[in-house]
Amino acid sequence: MRNVDLKRRSLVFSGIIIIIACIFIAKLTHLQLISSEWSNYAGRLTEDRERLDPIRGQFLDRNGELLVTNIASYDLLITPRKTVDLDTLGLANLLGWDTKILVEQLDKASNYSRYVASVLIKQLNYREYTRISKELYRFPGIKARTRSIRSNVAGVASHLIGEYREADKQDLKADKFYSLGDYKGKSGLEARHEIDLRGEPGARYHIVDVRNNKREVLADLDTMPVSGSDITLTIDLDLQRFAEELMGGKRGSIVAIEPSTGEVLAMVSSPFYNSDALTGSRRGSVYDSLKTHPHKPLYNRALRGTYRPGSIFKMLQGLIALDEGVISPHSIIDCNREIIGCHGTHTADNLTQAITHSCNPYFREVMKRIVLRGKDENHLVDAAIGLDKWEDRIKDFGFGTDLGGNLPGSRKGQIPSSEYYNRIYGKNHWGYSTIYSISIGEGELLTTPLQMANLACVIANRGTYREPHAIRDIGGRGKPKGEDDLHHTSVDEKHFEPVIDAMQLVIEDESGTARKALVEGVTICGKTGTVQNKGELDHSAFMAFAPRENPQIALSVYVEHSGHGGTWAAPIAGLLIEKYLTDTVRYQYRLNRILEFEVE
Amino acid sequence: MSYRKTSIIKNLDWVLVTLLFILLIFGWINIISATSNIEMADWLDWNGKAGKQLLWMGICTVFALVIVNIESEFFIRTSILQYLATLLMLTAVLIIGKKVGGARSWFGLGGFSLQPSEFAKPTTALALSWYISRDNSKWESVKSRIFSILIVGIPACLILLQPDAGTVLVFAGFVFVLYREGLSGNVLILGFAAMIVGIATILIGSWGGINWFWGVWILFGSAMLYLIREATVPRKRKSLTIWGSILLIAGLFLSVGLHTGMEKVLKPHQRERIQVLFGIDVSNPDADYNIRHAKAAIGSGGFSGKGWMNGPMTAYSFVPEQETDFIFCTIGEEWGFIGTISVVILFTFLLLRVIFIAERQRSKFTRVYAYGVASILFMHFLVNIGMVLGLAPVIGIPLPFFSYGGSSLLGFTFLFGVLLRLDGERFKMLR
Structure with missing residues (x-):
């Protein structure tokens, strides 16, 4: 009996064995068949995905001239595990570094990883690299990696094109496309068209061993990179280069647009810089010096500078008044200087004369007629209603808007509405007599050089404009949708002629304010503006288009702190128009005068 | 003479022999993979581990042939002698053994190393069988029970001093033998x-x-x-x-x-190994390195595996000690679920076969010995696979017939050789 009992114990033991086997099989089922966690983890351990960088798209000018391309630069990498008895003194000498700094860098790399390469120096150029590469064999564990960076070969339009540099933490978080150390367009068109330019990366897979050495190729998963699209800009390289030359040593901006298409032919903000200076191993110090420069060279005045429009605004008032029917081209208004001052000796002007003379009382009266229409018995309420109507019409010309925002960084400026004055003075606490200074382009108005060039386009086109833009073509697919939308100002075509007559006289009349813009054989229509600065020299401003019939170019020129609009801005515009339309510069004296002029 | 020879061959348990050879050959195939790179296929080099293991397999086959031709009586009569020799070796290794991985468990003999604890397992089993079977009536007494425990405990303590926790755990398996022979079931509970x-x-x-x-x-x-x-x-x-x-x-x-x-x-790393097992967060990220990589290798095998010599985790040494204690990972990665459950099922069959053999004995000595074999094998199976699957702490203990190593193989050859011989004589033994 006892023996039988004990014999049964063999079943207990067998049972335990079977239970353990079942537990193992259950665990194996989970590990190998159900869960993918461990299999994915094994993939991460053993597969190395090497990214094959695509070639970034280039920038070309409107005639196919190369503006920005890619060049090779060289990073020096260190793999701490592979450095045996590194000659730190020799390496420091080769790099031109202090030994202490080098040792610090080496420690940093070791702390990061012994097996993974860390960057020692970024973006050596070809010359620097050839000097160093001859000696590199003496330093095992140091190797070079080629990477592609941008080169602005034409050396122009850096503000517009923008910067291509290392993605920061936010970029990495926002877009999984980038990993640490990747580059991306960070400003200007480089940033706006990042997706078109960057292309698709390819990948090459390897199996790695436990030391992260590549051991095998996994060819069936590999993909080739797809290059980014080339972008043809609307910029005319010759004109752009000439414009930058003219602006050398001055502060200000030039925007030149082809009126029929809205294509930006040249855009300069001065002082400018060459974007190549912001690449390479000295980027940091160059960037700092640009950032702290008192004249703000990194700031794109052409799109972001806001100025009071001054006399140029008077043409706009005239056009709206004609369209509203509150004046006719022949209406004559006294130059009553009691309320507002004027210049010159005239006593009463029609519209054409008023624009040529830049008559202040005339336009004070004109805007009064536009705004005060008797819509309400209370003249304060009437002014508010009239102002909002006026504001809508001004905005039709692109003022107070970013003009479609096709040029990255465009500002809206400011066109005041009734709401704006209500905030300042309180509702029904202001009337036309409070705000009339905006009638002559002063007061609370703020406009950008781009908006001024666009105004020249509107007048050149007799009432329409296409949104200004800088992209002609992306990868052979033409302009992006919505790049050059057509806008109507709803001012009738016939009203433009008296204004254009006046603009022609500004240049051609004996007493015209922009005589210095005169180019023989080309009918230029323009208007000077003088932006007053309290206590400082005025900003010289000028806008123009040419030729009068079938206009080819419209532009605005600003030269800060240089004086009257006719003195500097007008001759610069004249030279640009001559250069663009005739491809020559005959007025050498005028050119030399401008090139020699520098503003503190 | 001739009668006896044919009779032992005839009386050998061929099911057991077949199972052992299947495990041994499958084990060797995996050692080849675990010890060579994919681009380096010179695995038949006698200096390579796969070559050495093949040599050991040959030696062990000869050794097994010798053992099954020795009369059972020899093992019974010399069991105490062998046991005492084992204790002597275990003591000597503590003094003159060479230290490998912090434990003094090896004798260095020229090119080969010998691990006396591997032989302590069969000799302890023999000594225990001899003691329990020497007189049927006396084992019931408390004194003889304590003595039985001492027979297991003394070599276990000596091994603990090396220290080799894994082998000590194997000795704990003898509790199943004592249980079968009458130790109260409460002990298991x-x-x-x-x-x-x-x-x-x-x-x-x-x-x-x-x-x-x-x-x-x-x-x-x-x-x-x-x-x-x-x-x-x-x-x-x-x-x-x-x-x-x-x-x-x-x-x-x-x-x-x-x-x-x-x-x-416990040293910090030992404590961490235990804590990792229970899912406790340890500050040292490498504490569960072995287990993570082991699980990754097994998990990545999927249903049918990546194919022999085709597992990157195995080929590029992601799993530490993959040809010895972690050989199961190679099976998992390259043979997949089919391979791993085959091994689990084969071991289960082997264990059940040994129990079956034990229970068919008239000789108490053979029965106790067979239970000893089953217990030792079971503990290896339990601890090794449990460890690799992350169910038991990481304790260095080989998977019998699979793990690379001559001592382990010799030890198990001895263990099973004697069992085969004792079982082969089951019809004539009276004791």
Whole structure:
């Protein structure tokens, strides 16, 4: 009996064995068949995905001239595990570094990883690299990696094109496309068209061993990179280069647009810089010096500078008044200087004369007629209603808007509405007599050089404009949708002629304010503006288009702190128009005068 | 002579022999893969590990042939002698052994190393069989039971001094032998209960609430004792109270001892290995390195594996000690689920076959010995695969017939050779 009992114990033991086997099989089922966690983890351990960088798209000018391309630069990498008895003194000498700094860098790399390469120096150029590469064999564990960076070969339009540099933490978080150390367009068109330019990366897979050495190729998963699209800009390289030359040593901006298409032919903000200076191993110090420069060279005045429009605004008032029917081209208004001052000796002007003379009382009266229409018995309420109507019409010309925002960084400026004055003075606490200074382009108005060039386009086109833009073509697919939308100002075509007559006289009349813009054989229509600065020299401003019939170019020129609009801005515009339309510069004296002029 | 020879061949348990050879050959195939790179296929080099293992397999086959041709009587009569020689070797290795991986468990013999603890397993099994079977009636006494435990305990203690926790754990498997021979089943239950208390101690200890745990233990235990006094019949009251108190105090001692051991005796990396097993976050990210990589290798095998010599985790040494203690990972990665469950099922069959053999013996010696074989094999199976699957702590212990290593293979050849011979003589043995 006892023996039988004990014999049964063999079943207990067998049972335990079977239970353990079942537990193992259950665990194996989970590990190998159900869960993918461990299999994915094994993939991460053993597969190395090497990214094959695509070639970034280039920038070309409107005639196919190369503006920005890619060049090779060289990073020096260190793999701490592979450095045996590194000659730190020799390496420091080769790099031109202090030994202490080098040792610090080496420690940093070791702390990061012994097996993974860390960057020692970024973006050596070809010359620097050839000097160093001859000696590199003496330093095992140091190797070079080629990477592609941008080169602005034409050396122009850096503000517009923008910067291509290392993605920061936010970029990495926002877009999984980038990993640490990747580059991306960070400003200007480089940033706006990042997706078109960057292309698709390819990948090459390897199996790695436990030391992260590549051991095998996994060819069936590999993909080739797809290059980014080339972008043809609307910029005319010759004109752009000439414009930058003219602006050398001055502060200000030039925007030149082809009126029929809205294509930006040249855009300069001065002082400018060459974007190549912001690449390479000295980027940091160059960037700092640009950032702290008192004249703000990194700031794109052409799109972001806001100025009071001054006399140029008077043409706009005239056009709206004609369209509203509150004046006719022949209406004559006294130059009553009691309320507002004027210049010159005239006593009463029609519209054409008023624009040529830049008559202040005339336009004070004109805007009064536009705004005060008797819509309400209370003249304060009437002014508010009239102002909002006026504001809508001004905005039709692109003022107070970013003009479609096709040029990255465009500002809206400011066109005041009734709401704006209500905030300042309180509702029904202001009337036309409070705000009339905006009638002559002063007061609370703020406009950008781009908006001024666009105004020249509107007048050149007799009432329409296409949104200004800088992209002609992306990868052979033409302009992006919505790049050059057509806008109507709803001012009738016939009203433009008296204004254009006046603009022609500004240049051609004996007493015209922009005589210095005169180019023989080309009918230029323009208007000077003088932006007053309290206590400082005025900003010289000028806008123009040419030729009068079938206009080819419209532009605005600003030269800060240089004086009257006719003195500097007008001759610069004249030279640009001559250069663009005739491809020559005959007025050498005028050119030399401008090139020699520098503003503190 | 000729009669006897044919008879032993005829009486060998061929099922067992076949199972052993299947395991051995499958094991060798995996050692080839685990010890060579994909681009380096010179695995038949005699200096390579696969070549060496093949050499050992040859030696062991000859050794097995020799053993099955030796009369059982020899093993029975010399068992005490072999046991004493083992104790001598285990003592000697502590003094003149070479230190490998922090443990002094190897004799260096020229190009080969020998691990005496591998031979301690079969000789201890023989000695225990001899002691238990020498007189049927006497084993019931407490004295002879203590003596049986000493036979297992002395070599276990010597091995613990090396230290080699894995092999000590294998010796703990002898409890199954004693259980089969009449040790109270309560011992197994107590062992299980002790395990629960131990796990609770480790978990609660790591959470920082160990004093609270001990407090509850005492309060709850005292309440139980009071209940026993009040609610049982007077006849049983006294013995129950005594046993209850002993259990209460023993449990407390176990918990306190284990906790103190964890905190004070174990080295940080050993403590981390145990904590990792219970899913406790350890500060050292490498603490579970082996287990993570082992699981990754097995998990990545999927249903049918990546194919022989085709597993990157194996080929590029992601799993440490993959040709010895972690050989199961190679099976998992390259042969997949099919391979791993085959191994588990083969071992289960092997174990059940050994139990079957044990139970068909008329000789008590052979039965006890066969149970010893089953227990040793079971502990290897349990601890090795459990460890690789992350179910048991990382304790270095080979997977029999699979793991690379001559000593282990020789030890198991001895173990199974003797079993085959004893079983082959089952019809004539009287003892």
